Amino acid sequence: MTMPDDTRVIDSASELYNAELVRRVDETDDLAYFWVRLRGEPVPFEPGQYLTIGVFADGRLVQRPYSVASSPRTAADGYEFYVRLVPILRFTTLLWRLPIGHPMRLTGPKGRFMLEPDDDRTHLFVSTGTGIAPFISMIRTGLIDGKPRRTVVAHGVSYARELGYRRELERYERDGLPITYVPTVSRAAAPENAGWRGRTGRVETILDDVCADYGLVPERTVVYICGNPEMILKTELVLRDHGLPEPHVKKELYWPKGKDAALMGGLPAGGGAPAREVELASQG
Ligand SMILES: Cc1cc2nc3c(=O)[nH]c(=O)nc-3n(C[C@H](O)[C@H](O)[C@H](O)COP(=O)(O)OP(=O)(O)OC[C@H]3O[C@@H](n4cnc5c(N)ncnc54)[C@H](O)[C@@H]3O)c2cc1C
Numbered sequence: 605m606t607m608p609d610d611t612r613v614i615d616s617a618s619e620l621y622n623a624e625l626v627r628r629v630d631e632t633d634d635l636a637y638f639w640v641r642l643r644g645e646p647v648p649f650e651p652g653q654y655l656t657i658g659v660f661a662d663g664r665l666v667q668r669p670y671s672v673a674s675s676p677r678t679a680a681d682g683y684e685f686y687v688r689l690v691p692i693l694r695f696t697t698l699l700w701r702l703p704i705g706h707p708m709r710l711t712g713p714k715g716r717f718m719l720e721p722d723d724d725r726t727h728l729f730v731s732t733g734t735g736i737a738p739f740i741s742m743i744r745t746g747l748i749d750g751k752p753r754r755t756v757v758a759h760g761v762s763y764a765r766e767l768g769y770r771r772e773l774e775r776y777e778r779d780g781l782p783i784t785y786v787p788t789v790s791r792a793a794a795p796e797n798a799g800w801r802g803r804t805g806r807v808e809t810i811l812d813d814v815c816a817d818y819g820l821v822p823e824r825t826v827v828y829i830c831g832n833p834e835m836i837l838k839t840e841l842v843l844r845d846h847g848l849p850e851p852h853v854k855k856e857l858y859w860p861k862g863k864d865a866a867l868m869g870g871l872p873a874g875g876g877a878p879a880r881e882v883e884l885a886s887q888g
Pocket of ligand 1: 654668669671672686687688689690693694695696697715733734735737856857858859860864
């Protein structure tokens, strides 16, 4: 990946800062987990909701919404986010430069991408890349509360190394919890995936098999989809053919349809247009 040189000056003091970056773990060169802790009492949220985090750079606030991956039950330790570095000079290039301890602005929560209370249907969670984050919060919270829901987690990535939360989800399966983990890699022929023995293909292409393999019938299944908008659209079509129409499906789009960073060669630098929270608000 070619990384543009981000020379913006990140302001380390602002009276609007109300949180700080307390921890970071890198999964790959462009995927990392960040923990941001609010100063004072943590704000409550529902698993599946998002918070907005930002910093001032060159005197202006650059901020973006992120699904919380951690459980609200552990908010005192900070909110965990799973983020992909997008190589354009907007927010993520700033986030990657932040040292631990740097102050940040945190607002929210927002969003309606939440579990229905007392829903005993099987939950099929479909995501690409970092879109797995809200599902991790939902699963962890169910486990902490001693009420795990029967869940099938279908997660699609390009390369096996991008399977964030893989070890955690495999551990849940090994421990006999009612969680089935179904990862798939789309670039099966790439040398980086040479050792991969699991499913291959984009996540929406494995769903027919997943429904058949795990007996996911429309009357007993609710589907949550999160991440890349193209995947969400294709997944909805597959599900409709499978007898799972819209009332069975909830979705969260991480960016507007048709705005793929790879296709956006000529993006302006700087704060740019923020991912629009209003337009992208969770769609129930
Ligand atoms: C409700 C909501 C929750 C979100 N949660 C997460 C999250 O948990 N983790 C996360 O990494 N991002 C998440 N995003 C996207 C995030 O807000 C930013 O858009 C993203 O981090 C890129 O920020 P940027 O400022 O660098 O570029 P932006 O100007 O925000 O986006 C530029 C382009 O980058 C691409 N892009 C955006 N997000 C991603 C991504 N996650 N993976 C690959 N390409 C992307 C799109 O093509 C987008 O048009 C979420 C977005 C919304 C609306």
